[in-house]
Amino acid sequence: MPAPIRLRELIRTIRTARTQAEEREMIQKECAAIRSSFREEDNTYRCRNVAKLLYMHMLGYPAHFGQLECLKLIASQKFTDKRIGYLGAMLLLDERQDVHLLMTNCIKNDLNHSTQYVQGLALCTLGCMGSSEMCRDLAGEVEKLLKTSNSYLRKKAALCAVHVIRKVPELMEMFLPATKNLLSEKNHGVLHTSVVLLTEMCERSPDMLAHFRKLVPQLVRILKNLIMSGYSPEHDVSGISDPFLQVRILRLLRILGKGDDDSSEAMNDILAQVATNTETSKNVGNAILYETVLTIMDIKSESGLRVLAINILGRFLLNNDKNIRYVALTSLLKTVQTDHNAVQRHRSTIVDCLKDLDVSIKRRAMELSFALVNGNNIRGMMKELLYFLDSCDPEFKADCASGVFLAAEKYAPSKRWHIDTIMRVLTTAGSYVRDDSVPNLIQLITNSVEMHAYTVQRLYKALLDDISQQPLVQVASWCIGEYGDLLVSGQCEEEEPIQVTEDEVLDVLEGLLVSNLSTPVTRGYALTAIMKLSTRFTSVNRIKKVVSIYGSSIDVELQQRAVEYNALFKKYDHMRPALLERMPIMEKTASNGPTEIVQTNGETEPSVVEAKHPPPVTQPTNQVRTVFSLYIRKNTHLGLEANPNPNIAVITIHASNSTEADMTDFVFQAAVPKTFQLQLLSPSSNVVPALNQGTVTQVIRVLNPQKQQLRMRIKLTYTHKGSAVQDLAEVNNFPPQSWQ
Amino acid sequence: MRFLLLFSRQGKLRLQKWFTSMSDREKKKIIRDMTTMVLARQARSCNFLQWKDLKIIYKRYASLYFCLAVESQENELLALEIIHRYVELLDKYFGNVCELDIIFNFEKAYFILDEFLMGGEIQETSKQIVNRSIEASDMLQEVRFTGTHANTNALSKTQSVTCTCGVST
Secondary structure: OOOOOOHHHHHHHHHOOOOHHHHHHHHHHHHHHHHHHHHOOOHHHHHHHHHHHHHHHHOOOOOHHHHHHHHHHHHOOOHHHHHHHHHHHHHHOOOOOHHHHHHHHHHHHHHOOOOHHHHHHHHHHHHHHOOHHHHHHHHHHHHHHHOOOOHHHHHHHHHHHHHHHHHOHHHHHHHOHHHOOHHHOOOHHHHHHHHHHHHHHHHHOHHHHHHHHHHHHHHHHHHHHHHHOOOOOOOEEOOEEOHHHHHHHHHHHHHHHOOOHHHHHHHHHHHHHHHHHOOOOOHHHHHHHHHHHHHHHHOOOOHHHHHHHHHHHHHHHOOOOHHHHHHHHHHHHHHOOOOHHHHHOOHHHHHHHHHOOOHHHHHHHHHHHHHHOOOOOHHHHHHHHHHHHHHOOHHHHHHHHHHHHHHHHHHOOOHHHHHHHHHHHHHHHOOOOOOOHHHHHHHHHHHOHHHHHHHHHHHHHHHHHOOOOHHHHHHHHHHHHHHHHHHHOOOOOOOOOOOOOHHHHHHHHHHHHHOOOOOHHHHHHHHHHHHHHOOOOOOHHHHHHHHHHHHHOOOHHHHHHHHHHHHHHHOOHHHHHHHOOOOOOOOOOOOOHHHHOOOOOOOOOOOOOOOOOOOOOOOOOOOOOEEEEEEEOOOEEEEEEEEEOOOEEEEEEEEEEOOOOOEEEEEEEEEOOOOOEEEEOOOOOOOEOOOOOOOEEEEEEEEOOOOOOOOEEEEEEEEEOOEEEEEEEEEOOOOHHHOO | OOEEEEEEOOOOEEEEEEOOOOOHHHHHHHHHHHHHHHHOOOOOOOOEEEEOOEEEEEEEEOOEEEEEEEOOOOOHHHHHHHHHHHHHHHHHHHOOOOHHHHHHOHHHHHHHHHHHEEOOEEOOOOHHHHHHHHHHHHHHOOOOOOOOHHHHHHHOOOOOOOOOOOOOO
């Protein structure tokens, strides 16, 4: 059998392949050759073959059949074999492989080898990918090597110990004695890895942390020497002596000083020294400054030092180097909660970063800007953020829009400003707004009663411009449906009222229904809006026509709505005004809001639907079982008696009024969860006399087939002293006897 | 550190070092994700990316991208220095290193890396000591792998990849 081809030869050959297929063919051929060679148990060429296999593995081809060969190489006496064998083990034999543990004995032997480079290979392999069992078996050997005077081995043993601790935390204790004089080493490699080991132990165990606090003075001294010492060619990086070690020490100091006054004080001076003396012209100096800032912010440093740290970050923000700006924004984001005022001072620089060309920086700047918004700066900040929303990449728009809504809700200086801000977001980023924003916005608009005319006018104008952004269209349709009467009557106070006729409004809404840009959900909104206008507009015939057309729509949702609305026109016309009247103010509830609790007729928007009014029925004469009261607004009292039937709960309302004026046009409405059915009988009268001189009685019958806990939403409307009043209440505490 | 990847501008993997145990499938997916993300970056972007819960630091040297993934509490600016240190070590060893050196001598690239880093941490901060260790280990080898890239280059005229010598920072 000819000698297997050399590694370089193979690489060269494979690189000549012009297609993937050609490459695959070559690889397969070579793999076959290698397999036969393995079968022949050839020691001479095993190394070469495994090396080739590793190359092919890097190209993405399977190499598992070489696993055992790696083990044989590791067991060989030749250094060349071991080198490739251990490399192969690290690439092919991680702990998920069955044969992984077979390495243990070889590694154990090699840890005690006479040649330090062989020991080094074993330590490296163990420290990179040793499994927990392997670590358990060999921890003792590692611990021995941790105490050797050979710095080459000692540094490797330290990192190996770190890996062992990560894999088997319980073994941490056994390395404690060996850490005794690790820091008195002169060798930087050992120093560095020792600091890493100490850091790992302190992070994992509060006891270790307490134990190692006494090292703070020593660490401070080492750091000081590094800074003060002259040029050291061996460790110099752009004029700074061993920045890797400096950063690692700073990190350990951070952990030791956190939450501990004494340690924090002991490191105060050196931190100030590093912060002020480090050369910042190159990245390496800034890397150290960065770590220093992180340490200062985490420990109990005095305020002067904290301000120094934030100012360093502020200077970073102005640095030409993008990486430095990015890192500054990230750090400021971490500190904005604890040192809010200090970070606020750099607000204008941060806001400027919104205009940075770099995507990573823009994102950080956006997050930080939202964190800095407060009641004082809301107007200015919102201007910048809205400008950013206009011009930013699509990947930012959804998050930015959500952030704007949140900030506006928390800090809006006026309702008008709030509505304007929402309008701006809807018109500029309307298609990126999250789905749950639509009901939230509707609720917000509903509750800003004095802005209804202004809002609907602006939304209407927006629709005339652009109907492609669905959230905008949905909110606009809903508002036009609700406040269309204000729109045509030109009642707007906030700005010049526009002249628009009923037909024009209906044109727009019908346009939404037919447009290809409208989603089915949007069409639903539009149809319902048109229907609502039947009680606000005079052109009822036109509306009737539209509704009847959609009774045969292919879209099932639209069809159902249209059919039900048709029914409203025909059979239940007397109920139409009450059903479609203006929405009440909605309380802020958790995500699902009123829709959960209210019996709806397939409508998706939140609504308080009035119970049906059947023809009057004689009052039932069951005996009274339970009585309880509900006070609304301190002066209106509802007494509820529940007379339970087996299936029907009969609740009688007695409304009384303790104010000096009568409540006229008194209407009581109630709504119940879906599983119930409600029947509201006629009230005794609609005037509740003043000063408790009489009561209005009304009977409610509730069918509760599933015997669930009875809940009810109540709405009272009446006229009192000349003005219209509306009250909402929720009754959840019906005594169990009333519904069981 | 979680992993270190080296890949070419065409997305071909030249070196992979994993500091935690992962399945082959996960590794392949990460390699795909990293190459896609990094190669899509604009020329003058900052060298940092957020990916899941890790920070990705990448830097291009000639035709090779060095891509390092670190945990959230680590220092990104120092990670750039770590990458640079590794490039310097390669440069010293190969003499004006370029991508072809790493392709044809990938095992050496791994040996050098394993003297500099271990288990995701730095094991030696002195350039000279790392270099000396590698040289000494090379001397111990009974069989030398012949062929610096200079030899192989002469034979590979068909290659479209020309050697862009010199390490650009």
